[in-house]
Amino acid sequence: MEHYLEVKNLHYYYGQIHAVKGIDLYLDEGEIVTLIGSNGAGKSTTLNTIAGLTRSVGVKGEILFNNKNIAKKSGNKICKLGIMAVVEGRHIFSQLSVEENLYMGAYSRKDKRNVKKDIDEVYELFPRLLERRNQMGGTLSGGEQQMLAIARALVNKPKIILLDEPSLGLAPIIVEHIFEIIKEINTKMGTTILLVEQNSKIALKVSSRGYVIQNGEIVISGTSEELLNNDKGRHAYLGIANKEE
Amino acid sequence: MDFLKLVLQLLIPGLCLGCVYGLNGIGSALLYKGSHTINNAQGAIVGLGALIGYSIQQGLKIGLIASTAIVVVITFFIGVFLQVFIISRVERRSSMYVVIATLALSLIISSISMLTFGSWTFESATIIIHGSKYLHINFVNVDILWSNIIAIIISFIAMISIHLFLNRTSFGMAMRSAAMDSFAAESCGVSVVKTRAVTWGIMAALGALGGCLMGPLFGISAGIGIAMGNKGNTGAVLGGYGNMYGAIIGGLIIGMVETIFGYIYSPYQSAFTYALFLVFLLLLPKGIMNEKAIEEG
Numbered sequence: 341m342e343h344y345l346e347v348k349n350l351h352y353y354y355g356q357i358h359a360v361k362g363i364d365l366y367l368d369e370g371e372i373v374t375l376i377g378s379n380g381a382g383k384s385t386t387l388n389t390i391a392g393l394t395r396s397v398g399v400k401g402e403i404l405f406n407n408k409n410i411a412k413k414s415g416n417k418i419c420k421l422g423i424m425a426v427v428e429g430r431h432i433f434s435q436l437s438v439e440e441n442l443y444m445g446a447y448s449r450k451d452k453r454n455v456k457k458d459i460d461e462v463y464e465l466f467p468r469l470l471e472r473r474n475q476m477g478g479t480l481s482g483g484e485q486q487m488l489a490i491a492r493a494l495v496n497k498p499k500i501i502l503l504d505e506p507s508l509g510l511a512p513i514i515v516e517h518i519f520e521i522i523k524e525i526n527t528k529m530g531t532t533i534l535l536v537e538q539n540s541k542i543a544l545k546v547s548s549r550g551y552v553i554q555n556g557e558i559v560i561s562g563t564s565e566e567l568l569n570n571d572k573g574r575h576a577y578l579g580i581a582n583k584e585e
Numbered sequence: 586m587d588f589l590k591l592v593l594q595l596l597i598p599g600l601c602l603g604c605v606y607g608l609n610g611i612g613s614a615l616l617y618k619g620s621h622t623i624n625n626a627q628g629a630i631v632g633l634g635a636l637i638g639y640s641i642q643q644g645l646k647i648g649l650i651a652s653t654a655i656v657v658v659i660t661f662f663i664g665v666f667l668q669v670f671i672i673s674r675v676e677r678r679s680s681m682y683v684v685i686a687t688l689a690l691s692l693i694i695s696s697i698s699m700l701t702f703g704s705w706t707f708e709s710a711t712i713i714i715h716g717s718k719y720l721h722i723n724f725v726n727v728d729i730l731w732s733n734i735i736a737i738i739i740s741f742i743a744m745i746s747i748h749l750f751l752n753r754t755s756f757g758m759a760m761r762s763a764a765m766d767s768f769a770a771e772s773c774g775v776s777v778v779k780t781r782a783v784t785w786g787i788m789a790a791l792g793a794l795g796g797c798l799m800g801p802l803f804g805i806s807a808g809i810g811i812a813m814g815n816k817g818n819t820g821a822v823l824g825g826y827g828n829m830y831g832a833i834i835g836g837l838i839i840g841m842v843e844t845i846f847g848y849i850y851s852p853y854q855s856a857f858t859y860a861l862f863l864v865f866l867l868l869l870p871k872g873i874m875n876e877k878a879i880e881e882g
């Protein structure tokens with residue numbers, strides 16, 4: 341069967357360091373899929389490699405999008421294909437205003453006429469950003485920056501969003517809000533989402549399937565329900581989730 | 586009246602020098618902001634640009650402004666070329682490599698310029714309006730070089746254009762974004778490879794523009810750019826490193842101060858200027874525009 345996005349035997353090397361060791365995963369159109377794993381498991385490396393944001397010399401294996409191999413393409417090309425990454429750690433443009441940040445999200449769009457309307461739509465999802473539209477990105481709080489990073493990706497109208505730890509460092513109530521919005525993006529806009537999380541419980545609640553990654557390898561995969569109830573799975577990743585509960 | 590005359594006689598050349606330093610400083614500020622490094626080859630590129638300008642003036646028999654326009658285009662591509670084929674490759678290791686690589690480039694470019702053009706100082710085409718090189722201001726009875734006035738005007742036009750380019754155009758915004766966070770910019774579809782190359786193109790072109798405009802004042806030689814590159818950098822640091830507007834203000838201050846010191850006691854002109862710069866740095870380590878404070882929110 342053909343999948344929307346399919347990662348086949350993907351490796352990534354940071355020089356000598358073999359960080360991702362032959363991963364297989366796929367996304368079907370309209371799905372939310374979670375990638376879970378503890379610190380240093382290789383989640384961000386996997387996500388960034390799909391997004392073309394790691395150095396191409398370190399990449400081995402295939403990443404098929406609509407059956408075309410996009411591995412080793414540069415990040416800006418992958419963005420133009422409709423795969424948009426929200427990378428770990430709130431990479432927003434600190435000296436651009438909130439609104440300018442959002443406009444940068446639309447940088448690669450051809451239909452510039454509709455961008456204004458789409459930004460207004462995104463403001464509806466994140467009213468907080470509307471209040472702060474003229475504030476410099478760097479002066480936002482951590483939660484607001486995370487919202488801005490997600491909002492900026494939405495303005496691009498991507499086919500697939502890759503989200504790296506959207507809950508990182510946020511208060512539980514904001515985490516819940518963010519996950520509600522993730523769900524909404526998926527149902528309303530039909531965006532396919534790959535979610536990287538350590539906060540596995542809440543992530544598995546919104547996703548349909550998940551993978552557990554350990555030391556650069558997928559150790560378990562299945563439906564979210566299976567993963568939530570899987571003893572072996574709990575062992576592999578819930579150690580972290582327990583701490584956060 | 587004599588005082589006014591003196592002020593004008595110092596102000597115009599000071600402003601003119603300052604503009605040229607400012608033009609060079611913009612490039613260093615953009616480069617520092619985006620790549621946290623320094624281009625030691627700037628002065629050599631400026632010298633080469635000025636020499637190319639001279640050859641064009643001689644070869645095509647055209648004036649200062651037309652030849653300068655051509656030089657701006659040529660040096661833009663020289664800058665892009667250097668970034669794409671040399672700088673981008675050493676930059677991956679660390680920004681320190683760029684510092685050394687550009688030092689090497691500086692020596693290589695200077696040597697090539699010297700070998701090609703010799704170590705002479707050539708006479709540049711100048712600006713002549715109404716049959717005179719000077720603008721005579723009657724009521725203070727002072728003569729000001731037209732080429733100075735034109736240099737100031739063109740420099741300001743260039744600065745405003747760069748400002749508009751960076752703030753009002755899509756690619757300019759992309760360049761600023763990439764300078765703030767190259768990772769995020771790439772993820773938004775910005776080709777950081779391109780923005781970095783264009784940064785070098787702009788840096789080289791603005792510097793060479795300054796070099797050509799200074800031709801009528803100093804004459805054209807391979808070494809004409811060295812002081813401009815250095816003082817452009819100094820002005821950029823003075824202004825708050827990484828802030829383009831600070832670099833312009835810093836360059837203007839250095840140009841003015843240098844001109845005034847030159848009037849007071851010219852043998853120590855540069856020493857005084859740099860001494861003042863050091864005092865300034867000690868008092869205001871973050872420069873005039875305090876870029877870091879903005880960055881850190």
Ligand SMILES: Nc1ncnc2c1ncn2[C@@H]1O[C@H](COP(=O)(O)OP(=O)(O)OP(=O)(O)O)[C@@H](O)[C@H]1O
Nearest residue numbers: 354357359377378379380381382383384385386538
């Ligand atoms: N730039 C780098 N250079 C060398 N090694 C790296 C680099 N980035 C990551 N690594 C290594 O690759 C491995 C995977 O890192 P990665 O960032 O993908 O983990 P992660 O699963 O996202 O972890 P976290 O939950 O902490 O974000 C780690 O062992 C890390 O030390």
Ligand SMILES: [Mg+2]
Nearest residue numbers: 383384385428
């Ligand atoms: Mg990570």
